[in-house]
Amino acid sequence: MDLRFDRLGDDAIGIALAPRYQTVTGPEVDVERTWLDTFDWRLHGNGQQLLLAKVGDEVRLEFESADGHKLSAAAARLRLPASVDALPPGPLQEQVSAAAGIRALTPTAHVQCMRREIRLLNDDDKTVARLRVEHLSGHDRLFTVSALRGYEPDADRIRVMLGAIPGADRNERDLYDEALRAVGRHAGDYSGKVDLQLDGDRPAEETVRLVLDDFRVTLEANLPGVLSDVDTEFLHDLRVAVRRARSTVKLTGDVLPHVVSELLQSELKWLGDLTTPTRDLDVYRLSLAELAQHLRAADASDLTPFRHHLEARRRAELRRLVRGLRSRRFERVLNSWATLSNGDNPRLTGHGTTAELARARLGRAHRRVVRLGSTIDQDSPAERLHDLRKRCKELRYLLEIFASLHDKSKRRGAVQVLKGLQECLGDFQDSEVQRLELRRFAAEMMETGTTPPATILAMGELAAQLHTVQQRAREEFLDTFQTFMKDRNQHSFAQLTGWSPG
Amino acid sequence: MKLVATYNIKGGVGKTSTAVNLAYLAAREGQRTLLCDLDPQGAASFLFRIKPKVKGGARALVRRATTAAAAIKATDFDNLDLLPADFSYRNMDLELDSQKKSTRRIERLLRPLADEYDVVFLDCPPSISLVSENIMQAADALLVPLIPATLSLRTFEQLTTFVAGFDGRRPAILAFFSMVDRRKRLHRTVVEEMADGRPNIARTVIPAASVIEQMAEHRAPVPVFAPRSPAARCYDALWAELQRRT
Ligand SMILES: Nc1ncnc2c1ncn2[C@@H]1O[C@H](COP(=O)(O)OP(=O)(O)O)[C@@H](O)[C@H]1O
Ligand SMILES: [Mg+2]
Numbered sequence: 001m002d003l004r005f006d007r008l009g010d011d012a013i014g015i016a017l018a019p020r021y022q023t024v025t026g027p028e029v030d031v032e033r034t035w036l037d038t039f040d041w042r043l044h045g046n047g048q049q050l051l052l053a054k055v056g057d058e059v060r061l062e063f064e065s066a067d068g069h070k071l072s073a074a075a076a077r078l079r080l081p082a083s084v085d086a087l088p089p090g091p092l093q094e095q096v097s098a099a100a101g102i103r104a105l106t107p108t109a110h111v112q113c114m115r116r117e118i119r120l121l122n123d124d125d126k127t128v129a130r131l132r133v134e135h136l137s138g139h140d141r142l143f144t145v146s147a148l149r150g151y152e153p154d155a156d157r158i159r160v161m162l163g164a165i166p167g168a169d170r171n172e173r174d175l176y177d178e179a180l181r182a183v184g185r186h187a188g189d190y191s192g193k194v195d196l197q198l199d200g201d202r203p204a205e206e207t208v209r210l211v212l213d214d215f216r217v218t219l220e221a222n223l224p225g226v227l228s229d230v231d232t233e234f235l236h237d238l239r240v241a242v243r244r245a246r247s248t249v250k251l252t253g254d255v256l257p258h259v260v261s262e263l264l265q266s267e268l269k270w271l272g273d274l275t276t277p278t279r280d281l282d283v284y285r286l287s288l289a290e291l292a293q294h295l296r297a298a299d300a301s302d303l304t305p306f307r308h309h310l311e312a313r314r315r316a317e318l319r320r321l322v323r324g325l326r327s328r329r330f331e332r333v334l335n336s337w338a339t340l341s342n343g344d345n346p347r348l349t350g351h352g353t354t355a356e357l358a359r360a361r362l363g364r365a366h367r368r369v370v371r372l373g374s375t376i377d378q379d380s381p382a383e384r385l386h387d388l389r390k391r392c393k394e395l396r397y398l399l400e401i402f403a404s405l406h407d408k409s410k411r412r413g414a415v416q417v418l419k420g421l422q423e424c425l426g427d428f429q430d431s432e433v434q435r436l437e438l439r440r441f442a443a444e445m446m447e448t449g450t451t452p453p454a455t456i457l458a459m460g461e462l463a464a465q466l467h468t469v470q471q472r473a474r475e476e477f478l479d480t481f482q483t484f485m486k487d488r489n490q491h492s493f494a495q496l497t498g499w500s501p502g
Numbered sequence: 503m504k505l506v507a508t509y510n511i512k513g514g515v516g517k518t519s520t521a522v523n524l525a526y527l528a529a530r531e532g533q534r535t536l537l538c539d540l541d542p543q544g545a546a547s548f549l550f551r552i553k554p555k556v557k558g559g560a561r562a563l564v565r566r567a568t569t570a571a572a573a574i575k576a577t578d579f580d581n582l583d584l585l586p587a588d589f590s591y592r593n594m595d596l597e598l599d600s601q602k603k604s605t606r607r608i609e610r611l612l613r614p615l616a617d618e619y620d621v622v623f624l625d626c627p628p629s630i631s632l633v634s635e636n637i638m639q640a641a642d643a644l645l646v647p648l649i650p651a652t653l654s655l656r657t658f659e660q661l662t663t664f665v666a667g668f669d670g671r672r673p674a675i676l677a678f679f680s681m682v683d684r685r686k687r688l689h690r691t692v693v694e695e696m697a698d699g700r701p702n703i704a705r706t707v708i709p710a711a712s713v714i715e716q717m718a719e720h721r722a723p724v725p726v727f728a729p730r731s732p733a734a735r736c737y738d739a740l741w742a743e744l745q746r747r748t
Binding site (some may be wrong): 119124125126127148149150151 | 523550551552553573574575576578721
């Protein structure tokens with residue numbers, strides 16, 4: 001924001017408050033506010049606000065909860081973006097950490113201005129309230145009256161008395177909104193969830209282009225965060241965008257010109273593969289603390305060399321990933337992906353409406369899940385379950401993409417039961433993948449010749465744990481699938497796809 | 503929450519001046535501090551420009567757990583609040599006497615404030631009474647100003663003996679010489695002789711100083727209007743010593 005200092009208004013304050021209160025004006029200080037949130041606005045989503053306020057030489061974090069409760073903490077050495085672990089320990093850190101989780105805090109908006117504090121005194125020359133006047137751009141001012149304990153009625157009266165002065169009704173939250181607008185943003189402008197408003201009567205092809213373009217926008221939004229490794233969720237969201245796009249091309253790409261879908265199909269696979277190693281290592285690092293808690297014979301600290309190994313591997317993989325994301329090939333993928341929305345390639349016609357497409361493709365994806373799932377028994381090879389997991393994901397993506405065409409409550413039932421199945425299959429496959437990777441890591445670490453035996457033993461215990469998880473998932477699968485197949489649940493799908501069970 | 507009471511059976515020895523200055527210093531360090539003005543004369547309230555008025559008076563304060571929190575007022579200084587005096591506190595003894603566990607009442611009424619404050623100072627009226635007994639039961643530390651006079655020793659030892667008679671928890675006692683005039687021979691000898699070999703007597707001495715008297719004109723703690731005065735430095739040292747020794 002471009003801000004000019006403006007001296008108007010002090011007399012107005014004195015006049016508005018006389019004869020009841022006297023004013024004592026403090027020195028001018030420079031104030032810089034930098035609001036912080038996670039990239040996906042988790043604090044804002046909870047009605048919370050966090051800002052880094054630099055007042056003169058002092059830097060503090062100020063937090064406000066949804067009910068207006070305020071906390072603050074000194075934060076002289078905070079570097080941005082910051083993980084919640086970097087915040088000074090205390091109640092503020094606990095609150096922010098509960099909301100932000102594993103996401104980093106990044107600056108969202110910034111305002112610089114001059115502030116003066118005016119003390120308001122009663123007849124005994126006792127301070128009963130503090131008034132902060134901040135001079136923003138032009139004649140804009142921000143007034144903040146803070147009550148002193150036991151003198152709340154005075155503060156209320158002062159607010160009323162100041163009400164006549166322009167700017168007195170603004171508060172810090174308004175200021176945040178204004179500062180966001182100034183940089184062309186608004187709170188909640190990014191979310192990892194698919195939120196498409198589709199029109200069922202539109203030609204199917206147009207909708208598919210629109211959907212793919214939405215995923216490209218999500219991917220590009222996450223790109224800077226991946227490149228500068230702000231937190232692990234940028235890569236996660238970027239990968240999800242790629243996978244959603246891949247499934248879209250696979251399941252509905254036939255409505256696009258063949259060359260386009262062909263190209264996207266192969267390039268999105270390349271992109272997916274490019275991101276896999278780093279993400280796998282992230283998943284490992286994120287789950288390690290939890291896994292370590294269940295160690296019995298070994299001590300959690302035995303795993304420290306393993307953690308270091310993971311971190312070293314990740315650094316190497318991230319470098320490779322960054323090279324890939326800065327390559328010509330990636331640039332070309334993005335460019336051709338972008339042409340989908342700008343109509344640089346010819347349009348086809350004759351694929352029916354969006355609603356028809358949704359019904360048909362959801363129906364097909366659903367039938368595939370039912371068919372494959374029904375053939376799986378105790379003795380089926382693991383690959384069958386892995387395949388089923390893929391089919392379930394595809395069905396899930398279609399449900400997300402076409403969500404706006406469906407009745408909320410019917411859709412919720414279908415998603416709910418599908419989610420249960422996906423979780424079971426996810427446990428089954430992830431624990432297998434992690435166990436196999438663990439062997440590879442162990443081999444790598446043994447080769448260095450410096451890894452303590454206790455670490456390898458602890459890793460062995462982890463492998464056994466993962467094996468147990470996988471077995472349990474396998475045992476639970478048949479029940480979970482049966483639940484999925486219950487008439488009541490299949491009915492939800494039938495309503496979305498026009499397919500009738502039995 | 504740490505509870506410090508300034509106590510002496512006599513008036514005019516520097517209890518209020520000490521409580522006000524040390525509470526200010528604690529707050530300035532960032533500790534959330536409350537000063538309770540329990541003296542019906544309300545000298546501490548006056549020094550912070552706060553009206554000596556508590557809704558419902560001593561009666562409500564003693565009987566209702568919510569009275570204290572509702573009556574607390576912020577001073578002009580960050581982190582420093584005050585529970586004002588009220589003229590009805592002159593009847594505090596009677597009010598306390600009408601209660602069960604009459605010597606533990608003040609301790610009880612301060613308990614709900616434990617989460618809000620790191621340090622609480624109690625500025626006591628001069629006397630031996632149920633009020634003072636309550637305060638001794640509640641306090642973690644008794645800070646006792648002594649005027650350098652031969653009788654002071656007796657008063658101090660009486661107090662030590664009295665506290666030693668408590669069952670269970672006893673407050674730590676730290677006495678210090680107040681209003682010391684180094685030009686007076688009597689003062690010099692009493693300070694030297696009494697302090698010698700008595701671990702309960704502070705090394706820090708508060709001199710007789712006109713800036714301390716001037717608190718009443720400025721209606722502010724000494725470090726606020728005379729930050730570089732010797733008296734301000736002595737209060738600093740006393741606060742440090744109190745924290746070190748109790
Ligand atoms: N060290 C000191 N030097 C000079 N005057 C003092 C000193 N301490 C207190 N006084 C003055 O003596 C009077 C009584 O002090 P006060 O702190 O109110 O004692 P108490 O609370 O024990 O009655 C006050 O006028 C005060 O300004
Ligand atoms: Mg007094």
